[in-house]
Amino acid sequence: NAGVTQTPKFRVLKTGQSMTLxxxxxxxxxxxxxxxxxxxxxxxxxxxxxxxGTTAKGEVPxxxxxxxxxxxxxxxxxxxxxxxxxxxxxxxxVMTGVNQPQHFGDGTRLSIL
Amino acid sequence: xxxVTQSPEALRLQEGESSSLNCSYTVSxxxxxxxxxxxxxxxxxxxFTLxxxxxxxxxxxxxxxxxxxxxxxxxxxPKPEDSATYLCAARGSNYKLTFGKGTLLTVxx
Numbered sequence: 301n302a303g304v305t306q307t308p309k310f311r312v313l314k315t316g317q318s319m320t321l322x323x324x325x326x327x328x329x330x331x332x333x334x335x336x337x338x339x340x341x342x343x344x345x346x347x348x349x350x351x352x353g354t355t356a357k358g359e360v361p362x363x364x365x366x367x368x369x370x371x372x373x374x375x376x377x378x379x380x381x382x383x384x385x386x387x388x389x390x391x392x393x394v395m396t397g398v399n400q401p402q403h404f405g406d407g408t409r410l411s412i413l
Numbered sequence: 414x415x416x417v418t419q420s421p422e423a424l425r426l427q428e429g430e431s432s433s434l435n436c437s438y439t440v441s442x443x444x445x446x447x448x449x450x451x452x453x454x455x456x457x458x459x460x461f462t463l464x465x466x467x468x469x470x471x472x473x474x475x476x477x478x479x480x481x482x483x484x485x486x487x488x489x490x491p492k493p494e495d496s497a498t499y500l501c502a503a504r505g506s507n508y509k510l511t512f513g514k515g516t517l518l519t520v521x522x
Contacts, residue, residue, distance in 0.1 A: 304456070333510075342417075343457075343500070343512040358509075390456050399464070401447055402510065404456030 302326050304405035306391050312411045313381045321376040321408050323391030331394045332374040333358075333402065334366060336387040343390065349374055381412045415440045415505045419513035426491055426520050434486040434499055434516045442506030446484050448477050449500040451515070457500055460486075491520045 304325045313319055323332065334346040345358030349368040363385060365377045374393075378385060388409050392402035416439045426432055438446065445464055449457035461470045463479040470477050474495065476487040486499055496519050502512045 340514060342514040343502075345509065392456075399445055399462070401449075401459040401462055403459065404449075406454070406456045 304391055304393055304403050306389075306405035306408050308408060309406070310409045312413060313378075314413050315381060315383060317381050318377070318379050319381065319410075320378075321389055321391075321410075323374045323376070323393075323405060325372055325374075325391075325393040325403070327393065327395075327403065328371070329393035329395050329403070330371075331396060331402075332368065333392045334364070334374065334376045335390045335392065336360065337390060337407070338387050346376065346389075383412045386410060386412045415503065415507075415509070415511040417501055417503050417511050417513040419499075419501050419516050421516060422514070423517040424519070426488075426518070428492055428520055428522050429490045431487070431489045431491070433488070434501075434518070436484040436486070436501030436513055437482060438484070438501075438503040438511075439482075440503040440505035440511065444504040444506065444508065446479055447502045447504070447510070448484070448486055449502065451498045451500055460499075488518070491518075493520045493522050496520045 307322045333348040335343045347366040352371040355366045367375045388407045390407045391405045394400045394402045418437045420435045448460040451457045461477040466481045478485045498515045500515045502510045
């Protein structure tokens with residue numbers, strides 16, 4: 301019972317490098333979300349998707365792009381990484397956005413040097 | 414702007430010492446108040462959803478309650494395995510989830 305799987309689990313980048321974080325869910329959920337979690341800040345929404353082929357900006361979208369080409373996958377891209385993007389990134393999914401709880405992956409720990 | 418504030422930031426208890434965590438929220442048109450548990454190096458794990466004032470839900474040693482302005486997570490006779498960060502989140506009329514910063518609970522044997 302995989303649920304929400306995030307890859308990679310850890311990554312170290314140099315400033316200016318690019319990378320893509322992958323989130324995969326096997327629960328046939330419609331909605332998917334990307335959050336970042338920083339000490340003392342709580343979870344903040346980066347981007348989200350309400351269905352295959354759709355994406356929308358969240359609270360802190362600058363410096364990130366996303367794609368949802370397949371229902372089960374939600375990709376988060378950093379085009380030119382900056383030290384301020386050092387964080388733990390969590391993906392979540394839910395059947396719909398209304399009353400159901402979001403299910404989270406175990407995160408990707410990203411360090412930008 | 415929706416806001417969720419959790420207190421205390423950290424709480425240290427002895428095994429068996431009951432206490433409560435607080436979650437105060439300012440959300441337009443509450444659609445749900447969620448409690449999660451987060452262990453180190455893991456993602457948040459869902460515990461409860463509350464929808465209306467007066468509602469209560471229980472799971473083992475945990476009980477969550479909701480008023481029009483705040484929610485409480487009561488922990489009865491905690492055990493060391495209850496040690497974790499507890500997150501509160503509120504969903505408002507815009508259907509976005511706003512998280513608090515969490516309460517780090519440590520239960521000593």
